[in-house]
Amino acid sequence: MATRSRFAATGSLLGISALLLAGCGAAPEESASDNAENSDYMSCIVSDEGGFDDKSFNENSYNGLKAAEEDYGITIKDAESNGADQYNSNVTSMVQQGCNSIITVGFALADTTKQVAAENPDVHFAIVDDGSIEADNVRPIVYDTAQAAFQAGYVAAAQTKTGKVATYGGAQMPTVTIFMDGFAQGVEYYNEQKNANVEVLGWDTEKQTGTFTGDFSDQTKGKTNTQNFLDQGADIIMPVAGPVGAGTLEAVKEHNTKNSDQPASVVWVDADGYETNPDYQDIILTSVQKKMKEAVESTIKDDMDGNFTSEKYIGTLENDGVGLAPFHNFEDQVSDETKSELNTIKEDIISGKITVETEGQPTN
Amino acid sequence: MSVEETLQAQEGLAASATALGTAEQKTKDNPNPQMGEQYRPSLATRILGGGVGLSIGAMIAAFIVGGLLIAVTDSKTQQASQYFFARPSDTLIYGWRAASEAYVALFQGSIFNFEANTFVRQINPLFETLTVSIPLILAGLAVAIAFRTGLFNIGAQGQIILGAIFATFVAINFNFPLVVTLLLIIIGGLLGGAIWGGLVGLLKAKTGAHEVILSIMLNYIAVYLLQYLLKNSLQRPGNTNPISPIFEDNAIFPRIFGDGTPFRLHWGFVLALAAVFFVSWLLNRSTIGFRLRAVGANPGAAKNAGISVSAGYILVMSIAGALAGLAGALQVSGTEKVLNTGVAASFGFDAITVALLGRSTPWGTFFAALLYGAFRAGGTNMQVSTGTPIDLVLVVQALIVLFIAAPPLVRAIFRLPDPAKPRKKSAKKKASQKAVEAK
Numbered sequence: 138m139a140t141r142s143r144f145a146a147t148g149s150l151l152g153i154s155a156l157l158l159a160g161c162g163a164a165p166e167e168s169a170s171d172n173a174e175n176s177d178y179m180s181c182i183v184s185d186e187g188g189f190d191d192k193s194f195n196e197n198s199y200n201g202l203k204a205a206e207e208d209y210g211i212t213i214k215d216a217e218s219n220g221a222d223q224y225n226s227n228v229t230s231m232v233q234q235g236c237n238s239i240i241t242v243g244f245a246l247a248d249t250t251k252q253v254a255a256e257n258p259d260v261h262f263a264i265v266d267d268g269s270i271e272a273d274n275v276r277p278i279v280y281d282t283a284q285a286a287f288q289a290g291y292v293a294a295a296q297t298k299t300g301k302v303a304t305y306g307g308a309q310m311p312t313v314t315i316f317m318d319g320f321a322q323g324v325e326y327y328n329e330q331k332n333a334n335v336e337v338l339g340w341d342t343e344k345q346t347g348t349f350t351g352d353f354s355d356q357t358k359g360k361t362n363t364q365n366f367l368d369q370g371a372d373i374i375m376p377v378a379g380p381v382g383a384g385t386l387e388a389v390k391e392h393n394t395k396n397s398d399q400p401a402s403v404v405w406v407d408a409d410g411y412e413t414n415p416d417y418q419d420i421i422l423t424s425v426q427k428k429m430k431e432a433v434e435s436t437i438k439d440d441m442d443g444n445f446t447s448e449k450y451i452g453t454l455e456n457d458g459v460g461l462a463p464f465h466n467f468e469d470q471v472s473d474e475t476k477s478e479l480n481t482i483k484e485d486i487i488s489g490k491i492t493v494e495t496e497g498q499p500t501n
Numbered sequence: 502m503s504v505e506e507t508l509q510a511q512e513g514l515a516a517s518a519t520a521l522g523t524a525e526q527k528t529k530d531n532p533n534p535q536m537g538e539q540y541r542p543s544l545a546t547r548i549l550g551g552g553v554g555l556s557i558g559a560m561i562a563a564f565i566v567g568g569l570l571i572a573v574t575d576s577k578t579q580q581a582s583q584y585f586f587a588r589p590s591d592t593l594i595y596g597w598r599a600a601s602e603a604y605v606a607l608f609q610g611s612i613f614n615f616e617a618n619t620f621v622r623q624i625n626p627l628f629e630t631l632t633v634s635i636p637l638i639l640a641g642l643a644v645a646i647a648f649r650t651g652l653f654n655i656g657a658q659g660q661i662i663l664g665a666i667f668a669t670f671v672a673i674n675f676n677f678p679l680v681v682t683l684l685l686i687i688i689g690g691l692l693g694g695a696i697w698g699g700l701v702g703l704l705k706a707k708t709g710a711h712e713v714i715l716s717i718m719l720n721y722i723a724v725y726l727l728q729y730l731l732k733n734s735l736q737r738p739g740n741t742n743p744i745s746p747i748f749e750d751n752a753i754f755p756r757i758f759g760d761g762t763p764f765r766l767h768w769g770f771v772l773a774l775a776a777v778f779f780v781s782w783l784l785n786r787s788t789i790g791f792r793l794r795a796v797g798a799n800p801g802a803a804k805n806a807g808i809s810v811s812a813g814y815i816l817v818m819s820i821a822g823a824l825a826g827l828a829g830a831l832q833v834s835g836t837e838k839v840l841n842t843g844v845a846a847s848f849g850f851d852a853i854t855v856a857l858l859g860r861s862t863p864w865g866t867f868f869a870a871l872l873y874g875a876f877r878a879g880g881t882n883m884q885v886s887t888g889t890p891i892d893l894v895l896v897v898q899a900l901i902v903l904f905i906a907a908p909p910l911v912r913a914i915f916r917l918p919d920p921a922k923p924r925k926k927s928a929k930k931k932a933s934q935k936a937v938e939a940k
Binding site (some may be wrong): 186215217219223227230234244245267269308309311497 | 636743
């Protein structure tokens with residue numbers, strides 16, 4: 138029979154794929170071992186359109202959840218959104234799954250989070266990168282990234298050989314431009330202090346206009362933009378565009394093989410790029426870190442311990458929610474003078490002596 | 502001679518012109534072309550061999566391959582496969598479990614959730630599917646109607662966005678009673694989309710530029726226009742993120758079953774259904790539709806028969822744009838109640854595969870859109886309750902299209918009869934075999 142042979146074919150295909158995947162070890166003893174003492178606590182996460190592999194805030198927040206799973210043995214569930222139309226159904230189905238706490242990532246989910254949170258007062262929510270919701274069961278997690286980006290701008294201005302540095306974004310939205318603003322102001326501050334004239338390409342703080350790729354997915358656009366900046370003489374570039382930044386790494390690496398006497402470098406954002414991009418460690422000067430993993434994990438921990446608070450979390454230099462990553466390979470190239478100046482800047486920002494002002498800056 | 506008769510004569514002309522081009526092939530396939538008039542394939546052959554059988558076959562094939570992928574990517578199955586030769590049953594059981602659980606969750610999320618405790622909750626997924634399918638139905642029609650006129654409308658994405666922009670503009674600037682505002686929103690959506698689509702038709706007709714290039718480029722322009730407007734006139738006051746104000750109650754399509762139920766299905770679905778009837782009538786019953794189909798079948802012949810091809814292109818792209826624009830309007834003022842940069846999601850591109858799956862007929866498109874709506878609604882449940890990556894839903898969708906694009910493959914798998922090569926051929930074969938045996 139044709140049907141039967143087809144079943145056989147299906148079976149054998151499964152077998153073949155198993156063979157390809159595998160080896161032939163010994164079968165383990167059947168045993169059910171769940172070492173989770175907190176497995177009845179469930180924490181869930183819903184991404185925005187970027188997905189959990191965006192090398193940016195979705196991925197970092199997800200890593201926070203994973204860390205909580207490993208450290209405390211809780212149960213986790215995740216849902217990626219393929220489009221804006223799925224936010225509501227994703228968050229709603231998380232509630233139906235019985236999640237104790239739900240992390241929503243991105244301002245795009247703010248309306249949905251607000252609405253679902255109001256309908257389910259027993260469930261605790263935390264929303265990353267949006268500070269607009271005021272509700273007893275929602276904790277906003279936001280970052281004053283401009284503070285760390287300011288330091289990055291300063292060190293870039295100190296390190297440039299050509300007198301030009303550059304930045305570009307994925308899309309013109311506050312969580313992106315806050316990096317660019319801080320970066321540009323850091324450069325400006327350097328110029329004032331040192332009477333220098335380092336130029337920033339790709340962003341104009343005054344006019345709030347600059348270079349954007351238009352999305353957070355097309356790496357070739359990142360590469361083209363970077364190529365343009367390099368051609369214009371910039372030698373330090375900060376991409377604020379999630380995975381698109383990979384295009385910058387590629388372009389800079391190509392540039393350096395051709396111009397080994399005048400190598401360019403990259404300032405990474407969100408995570409420490411030295412760790413997340415192991416192939417490009419030799420060109421990453423530093424990273425503007427936005428420590429979402431830590432904030433998400435501690436929010437979950439607080440909720441597990443019954444200490445949930447709806448108080449807004451603002452990551453700053455002071456509470457180490459944002460910060461400049463180590464220089465790693467560039468440790469020797471950054472002078473001790475610059476390093477101590479960076480420390481002074483950090484203290485001055487914390488004390489309020491230096492103010493970094495940007496549009497969309499989180500406030501209490 | 503009535504107009505209709507003239508047109509029918511012209512269709513005959515167009516058809517014969519088409520036939521001329523493929524005459525040689527026809528003779529090969531059908532040894533008795535003069536018998537074409539009398540020859541009627543059996544109903545089963547027409548259903549199985551035609552669009553429906555092929556579409557269903559492609560779906561089944563895609564589900565099987567998708568199930569294999571779910572099994573292979575399942576972590577437990579992978580672990581078990583490491584000792585496949587010691588205990589093969591584990592691998593097969595885990596693989597089967599992963600695939601079947603994922604599909605059960607897909608069903609529970611899209612049609613009927615038998616695990617829910619109240620009937621309303623049990624049936625809610627079905628209405629969720631209908632809600633999600635609204636933009637797919639309308640955008641699918643926008644692609645299908647253009648297909649029938651011989652145009653490849655890639656621009657549904659941009660047309661949806663324009664419709665949504667116009668609708669949002671109405672919603673946040675006018676404060677009329679519900680019915681009036683909704684009427685204006687519908688008109689706005691239709692108009693916005695029609696402008697964007699009509700522009701493609703106009704440029705195609707006047708300059709000969711290719712509609713694929715035009716509509717792709719207009720998609721880009723629409724995306725950036727949306728981003729610009731959301732940072733300016735359409736931005737929510739006091740907010741720095743690109744998002745519009747939440748619509749007031751008088752600018753939101755009411756839910757069909759009222760606010761007391763969890764069903765999100767709104768009256769926009771009825772409008773989408775009406776659009777299916779309209780397009781069906783337009784294509785099959787009206788003079789305009791006849792002209793459009795003639796242009797689609799053979800522009801040269803249509804022109805010779807006195808049908809204006811340019812007018813046809815402009816008209817059909819305007820209608821297509823209006824349909825997609827309505828999808829955008831319904832999305833913002835029915836389902837989302839707000840305009841953001843992700844309003845068009847991937848509807849414009851899903852619409853192409855929906856139209857393809859529906860064989861570009863209005864009702865075929867309708868049912869294909871329901872299927873894709875079910876995928877979209879069920880996919881969220883599948884990833885939440887079984888942890889199967891939602892990307893696999895996209896893979897299954899893509900596989901369906903892949904199989905549809907290769908009809909002989911699906912026919913071979915499911916032993917479907919080929920409508921172009923009816924039984925006669927096998928009869929002939931048998932006859933010749935007999936002849937050989939007789940010798």
